[in-house]
Amino acid sequence: MSAQIYSVFTTEAIHAEPLDYGAVSLSTMPHCIKVIIRGEHDNAAFIAAVQEATGLSAPTRANSVSSNDTSELIWLGPSELLYRLHNETLLAGDTVQRLQNALQGVHSAVVDVSDYYTTLKLAGPDARRVLRKGTPLNVDVALADGSDCAQTRFGHAAILLTQADGQAEDGFILQVRWTYAEYLWTFLAEAMQEYRT
Amino acid sequence: MLLIECPWCGQRDQTEFSAHGEAHIARPTETATLNDEQWGNYVFFRSNSKGLHYERWTHDFGCRRWFNAVRDTVSDQFLVTYKPGEPAPDAKQLTQQLSDATSGTAKVSGV
Amino acid sequence: MSHVNRIEGIGRIRRGRAVRFYYDGRQYFGYEGDTLASALLANGVHLTGRSFKYHRPRGIFTAGSEEPNAIVQLESGAYTEPNTRVTQVELYEGLRANSQNCWPSVKYDIGAVNSLLSRFLPAGFYYKTFMWPASMWMTYEHFIRNAAGLGKSPEQKDPDRYEQLHAHCDVLVAGGGPAGLSAALAAAKTGASVIIMDEQSEMGGSLLASDETVDGVTAAQWLKTTLETLGTYDNVTVVPRCTVTGYFDYNYLTAAERVTDHLGIGNGGYSPRQRFWKIRAKRVVIAAGAIERPLLFKDNDRPGVMLANAVRTYIRRYCVLPAKSVCVFTNNDSAYDTAIAVHEAGGAVTVVDTRQSASAVSVKRARDVGITVYHGYAVSNVIGSRAIRRVEIRRLSDDAQSLVGDPVTVNAQVIANGGGWNPVVNLFSQSRGKLRFESGIQAFVPDKAVAINPSVSAGSCAGVYDTAQCLATGAEAGEIAARAAASDPKPSVPMPQLTKALAADAVNGRDFYVVPANTGAAEGLLQKWNDRGYSKHFHDLQNDVTVADIHLAATEGYRSVEHLKRYTTTGMGTDQGKTSNVNALSIMAGIQQTDIPSVGTTTFRPPYTPVTFGAITGQNRGELFLQARKTPMHAWHELNNAVFEDVGDWKRPWYFPRHGETMHQAVDREALATRQSVGMVDASTLGKIDIQGADAAWFLNMVYTNAWLKLPVGHCRYGLMLNEHGMVFDDGVTTRLGENHFHMTTTTGGAARVMAWLEEWLQTEWPEREVYCTSVTEQWAVAAINGPNARALLESLTDEDLSDESFPHMSYKSMKVAGLDARVFRISFTGELSFEINVSARHGLALWEALIDAGKAFDLTVYGTETMHVLRAEKGFIIVGQDTDGTVTPFDLGMSWIVNKNKPDFLGKRSLSRTHTAASGRRQLVGLLTDDPDTVLPEGAHLVEGHVRRVPAVTQGHVTSSYMSPNAKRSIAMGLVTNGLDRLGESLTAQLMDGQMIGVTLVKPDFLSIDKSPETKPEKGQ
């Protein structure tokens, strides 16, 4: 299994066979552009530049996301944002360039991490219960609102949790360093067993 | 199992954090002028307080920020957490706060 | 065998559903709803095991998790489970249990000879003997160990699956009796999220065996309605079969749920066997009930002596009358309920009450139905050993200090023993709460909860023994908890306490604990204890601790309650003294002529009842124990026969054996081919950190020992990092991608540590500096090609000019390689011409395969970490963590060139000039050549002076790296040697454990001819 799974998480073209038990399902998400944007959130110039370059309002409230149809800006820390862009025609390098141009002269850093992370989707009415098998996060509180996100742990893995389609409902996107993706997938797949029919 | 208030992310489980010992130990700037003992003091010697302890934590599995906390090392109760760079909260006041909450076992040393 | 003890009635069993089971190989049947205990009793089986030390016959003593005696080996093979309480095992079809700690059988147990010797085996006897001759101890110990130990460990891997579950709630209710249920209901009504857990198979606690009227209806009806009501609340989770095991800080509680145990082996479907809950509750209601405590009398451990409420439970809940004739022995009113239950079940019953008189309702009721009551009597003798044949009782003297008059014989095969109640304060006490002793009920009750663990105790665990009061305190507690959770969600705020006062249920007589053993004159009980005769009054049934043992401990000065516990082992069994601890305290208090609170309790520790290691581990086992990180090229490595090595979390190819090659042969081939043509290694695991900002160069200048300010853009430099102790802790090459932009590499194992180190300084010491660090380890896949043909190989995949002029050593270029965007670094860890090609991780495999294809023309050889080590060692390059160990400075490594003395400061600098660190005579890294070039030194071998074998001998240092070098055509090694740098040319001897003495010469660690390549060392500092 491992060789197969490995290729799933490092190659954009192949996807793991999704698991669907009705009450909960697990699948991989297509590769997307991911960029870390560093800069102090209390620096107005930084915020303005980010908004200009992304067309999104910068989420300066801790653990929140602002998004539109194709992209998300995610709060990771008081000087750190993650920009995720679901646009298969764009290149990561160009996106980095665009951001760097906008941030010219502002204390900042822009780093392409598109290949650093893999994203999985856990969905269905029992998704929360499955999540709770691995994370100490109070999911209901931390993700009460559709625009909430949270970084936490799942088993040994550090994950970023956002909500599919910005809905505080039944779908979660789990972003993880891809070298932990096989671990995360295996853990979740086992945790979902209970819901097999 | 502690419940720790990250100054940014709010209350999170202890397993998201790690502890890093005493806070507010400034690194000496003119290191060349220090004798062995002064330098040794900075590197190794610690208050190790029984009572209020000013200490450092990081939110490893969250925002990855360092921050400071004051905790009573007897009851393990956190009195306050605060961002780096913010001044150390007053020990007297905290002791009062602690004795209000418990029966006043805390003792202050080595801020 | 038939159900000799089964009686009419409904109880909680399902008579339509008979269940077969086996005990000690013999087949029986019971009903669904039975526990193994109730089914055994129904079948007339009382004898269930042998005691720990004296191997005395023992039977079922309780009906709950407090059981000290009746523990069995459940099932066999991979599914076996030792020390299982029969009182907690729900019966399932085909269940098999065996008695343990006995041979050849529970009836005829050889170990019972210990019982004959018991007089000479008092508490702690082993501390006083087995010392001579000294050499014999291990033999004695062998026998002691075999005698001890109760059940047997499984001998196979556990086939079952376990899970963990994290939960959060406003109010956690521990215990689902009347108090807990009403607490849950009251809390639920406020809208709070509530979890209620009970360790039993059904909610209801003592109501499951009650004939009381509760809130105007029968207990069973009340229970049904209450559970139905709770079921209508979305905000309530009801979890049966779930023991709250631990109460940790900030209201973090653990609980072990037995999810499928009751279904029998292999019937769990997709569910785990057990689930381990980790709960963070804003507020906790403890409603764990109370446990009855036994009175102590001679031979009180015989099978058939049971707790009074257990007898009642077997009758009412399981429709089992444990014996036709029962003697209820008590010092208080509550056991009269048992007498009535026996009577109603058609049994003959005699009550023996230590009190001179009693007038409670229940007492009156018993008399009214014609039950014989002996007042002022006590059980003086139990006739029978594997079963009770009859019971002798005698009158107590007026002061209750001695037995007087002639014995009266009572026909009874079961003694229902009720000496009062101990509130279950375990969880409260685990939460750091202080206990208070209520002398009225002779019991410890919860006092004040601490701020960080706000809880409130209700019902009988708070010393409230009346059902109506249990309901009332429960409801109040539930409401208080829910309101507190809503108004101030943080634990660390003290919790309001109950207004409902503790029922001062001061039933006289409850301070009677031990039946006097003597018949002598009316001297004080305390002196009488000196006579002993208490060596058959067992207070800790599992560990065979008697009243006499406590006396012995006191005599010998082990008086502190903690010494008492450890010297006698009282309370240290699998039941943790649930039925014995308070009795032990009372006896010690008597001896010391003080009161129980002055003796104090021992510490309550988690878990409340033992938890399987499997449950605690949950899913973190096997494949998920610790993730194995793999590189993007891993699949290729697997297909190509790689043998992997664990490096930190990573799986790295160690070597690639071909056609049955040994490791040595494979490494020889890989290392030769690399220097002769070109070799390739997967270097993706190296830590990588992106560093940007106006102060980036300044920052590198602080964290590395050498100079960084003037490194030109597009160039790379090797650096060493020190901790503040001045010791090397990581190294790597860092490249200036732009004026304010660097790409740092770290060791594979050090990546996380270095990242944390950088962030620590930036965030805490130099926050005003403009530097941002981002880990990019997984972003990049790295193929490193090394060897004279490396350039030609790369040229075949790129249009870029790779000449020395355009792309010199220690520089960097961004280019297309095999059509992929790549960052190429011309740096070398082999001393050969070398390029490290970085592409996005998801293109790693494509890059690798392109290189493999193109490499065919150059006889490209893929190599693993072992060859990588050989190649670097041939050039004397260090590996941090192998050639260094956290006690090594750059000077010790002979790398003074990398320490820039002109820099005013860098991390660790001042430590280098400490008296000892700057002194001579330190261990320094040198090359080592064995006298015999074919001999490879073992890594870790130590060097001594001279050639004569001596032990002890003074070590001159040790071998850190050692290989057979096919390129040097001899063995090579490096080592840390005292004053080594000053001793080049000297000879030392490696003295091995197996007797070998291997001569070596100290040399510079540069094992290939110096002029072969210009690139012999990482570039020196400017």
Next chain:
Amino acid sequence: MKPYSLWSLVRNGISYDKDWQQAWRSPEPKKHYDVVIIGGGGHGLATAYYLARECGVRNVAVIEKGWLGGGNTGRNTTIVRSNYLLDESAGIYEHAMKLWEGLSQELNYNVMFSQRGLLHLAHSVHDMQEIGRRGNAIHLNGIDSEFLNPQQIKKMLPIINLNCRYPVMGGLLQRRGGTARHDAVAWGYARGADDMGVDIIQNCAVEGFDIQNGEVKGVRTSKGLIGAGKVGCVVAGHSSVLAEMAGFRMPLESVPLQALVSEPVKPVIDCVVMSNGIHVYVSQSDKGELVVGAGSDAYISYSQRGSFDQIEHVVGPLVELFPLFSRLRMLRQWGGIVDVTTDRSPILSKTPVKNLFINCGWGTGGFKCTPGSGHLFAHSIAQGEMHEKAAPFSIDRFNTGALIDEGAAAAVAH
């Protein structure tokens, strides 16, 4: 002192065990002692014992704030070994080992010192290098050690899962290593010291020092001022607290260290097994419980309890290494307060206060050195100068840099 023997058990058994002597007296403190030892753990009691026994100093008091052996001595996993890497360490731990080997007889108290062998597992090439280095170093110091290959390990421990995550590649065995009964060590030393006139004063906390002109003159306790010619401070986790009372700081952090036991079972594991690679160590006591050591929390705490995740972190590896233990149950967990130095080596030292000596910093691994530490400390106090084997362990090493860095060098605990 009436000696213990089989005969004494029989004789006393016949007289209903009522004539046993007290193991130690409980005297009221005198006004003045030649030496006051603060801390009635194993190390303090051993110090008093050897002062009286070997140094002729019998006017000695041991002052214990709670019950004897109630500190880390009463809550450790009882592992005894002397296979340390560095010469200085080998010096003291082997010194202790030799004393262990005759201790039951010397004290006339069976401390159940069981040399059942102690096996360190190596799970990686790096581990193999570490045990290679340490095994050879130990050997040169004249201490026993053997390398085992996986087959030999399997033979010794048939239940082990060699092929766990981080497969077992080899092991280092010290046959003379093993365990001892923790409580018996404290009680045996107490009884021996008491017999020679040492006053053991329990339930008496030291609350301050009487220091005049930089020289200690006595200790202030909950039972009043007690004069002392010399004072030895042996309070483990509380060393910084006592040092603060005396006006100086220590290079220590006091952190929770936990352990746990399983329910008792018949013998399944016959030696002590330690794995630093996957972080677990386990042995089986004579009573049958598996005794399992957990890790320490990184935060300072004086509460004798730790975080539950430390328990999880050791139970996982336990099950990984011995998958058949999965169905056994944890019976009890507990914590101690260990005083840890940066170099993971103890401190045996003079202090800035004259005649005040300190013995601490044993952290997670001082039980094994109880006899050695007491012996060397007694001689040092009696002489007024640190014994040559103790001298390298002075506080001063943290200033000069002469660390004895077992932690960095070997990363082996306990």
